[in-house]
Amino acid sequence: EAGVAQSPRYKIIEKRQSVAFWCNPISGHATLYWYQQILGQGPKLLIQFQNNGVVDDSQLPKDRFSAERLKGVDSTLKIQPAKLEDSAVYLCASSTRTSGITGELFFGEGSRLTVL
Amino acid sequence: AQSVAQPEDQVNVAEGNPLTVKCTYSVSGNPYLFWYVQYPNRGLQFLLKYITGDNLVKGSYGFEAEFNKSQTSFHLKKPSALVSDSALYFCAVRDDSGAGSYQLTFGKGTKLSVIP
Numbered sequence: 001e002a003g004v005a006q007s008p009r010y011k012i013i014e015k016r017q018s019v020a021f022w023c024n025p026i027s028g029h030a031t032l033y034w035y036q037q038i039l040g041q042g043p044k045l046l047i048q049f050q051n052n053g054v055v056d057d058s059q060l061p062k063d064r065f066s067a068e069r070l071k072g073v074d075s076t077l078k079i080q081p082a083k084l085e086d087s088a089v090y091l092c093a094s095s096t097r098t099s100g101i102t103g104e105l106f107f108g109e110g111s112r113l114t115v116l
Numbered sequence: 117a118q119s120v121a122q123p124e125d126q127v128n129v130a131e132g133n134p135l136t137v138k139c140t141y142s143v144s145g146n147p148y149l150f151w152y153v154q155y156p157n158r159g160l161q162f163l164l165k166y167i168t169g170d171n172l173v174k175g176s177y178g179f180e181a182e183f184n185k186s187q188t189s190f191h192l193k194k195p196s197a198l199v200s201d202s203a204l205y206f207c208a209v210r211d212d213s214g215a216g217s218y219q220l221t222f223g224k225g226t227k228l229s230v231i232p
Contacts, residue, residue: 004159042120042206042222043160056219091159101218102167103150103210107159 002026004108006092012114018080021111025073025094031055033105034067034077035091043091049075050097082115089113118143120209120223128229129197137192137226139207149190150208150220151181160206166190177201197230204228 005024013019025032030051035043046065047057052072060067064083069075079086089112093105119142129135141147151163164175171183181192192205204227208220 040224042208042224044222045219048219093160103148103165103208103218103220104162105160105220107152107161109157109159 004092004094004106006090006108006111008111009109010112010114012116013082014116015084016081018078019082019113020079021077021090021092021113023075023077023092023108025075025092026106028096029094029106030072030097031095031100032069032075033093033095034075035093035107037089037091037110039088046077079113082113084115087113087115118209118211118221120207120221122205122207122223122226124226125224126227126229128231130231131199132196135192135194135197135201135228135230137205137207137228139190139192139223140188141190141207141209142188143209143211145211147190148210149181149183151175151179151190151192152206152208152222154204154206154225156203163192163205197228199230199232202228202230 007022032049034046036046037043046060047067048055049069052069067077089110091110093107095105121140149166152160153163154160164173166173166183174180179194204225206225207223210220
């Protein structure tokens with residue numbers, strides 16, 4: 001079974017530029033999550049989708065971050081304009097509805113963003 | 117609000133010795149508790165969970181964790197450490213209210229180094 005795919009793995013940009021990350025979840029997983037992991041901290045949920053609807057985006061900085069999951073499969077996370085404090089690893093995870101309720105998420109390898 | 121504390125940034129243990137990685141939590145309702153492991157340049161992997169029932173839960177790769185309600189702890193244990201267990205370990209919690217997104221709150225992580 002293929003895992004969660006993310007790209008790009010690494011991205012370096014200057015502040016005020018924009019960047020986009022892509023995620024393809026495990027086939028059949030209805031729930032998709034984007035987490036931000038800053039160095040030395042645990043992952044923090046940015047946004048959760050159930051199919052193509054947003055379940056929770058309470059911690060998403062909406063003035064600069066946006067995310068979409070138009071067809072209920074792939075998702076894109078965008079940052080515009082980027083700030084220095086956005087340097088982090090952006091993790092995508094997916095789950096079935098059941099495994100999400102019991103806390104078993106399947107994570108991709110992450111996209112590491114460096115903002116200079 | 118829910119929170120997790122992992123008091124040790126790093127744990128060093130000799131190969132073959134028992135290991136413990138500590139976690140304490142705070143949650144308003146009954147806790148759902150989880151351990152995830154992150155190997156270098158890899159995504160997080162689910163290890164085990166406590167939802168209800170026996171306070172000692174067993175997970176992948178020989179790991180187990182003990183839920184202690186009075187001490188609000190959920191320490192990760194393994195009887196005999198392997199060098200391959202060296203990784204970053206995250207404890208996570210959510211409450212059982214069933215409301216909203218079932219958002220997991222992660223600790224900051226503990227780096228486990230198993231010395232040959």
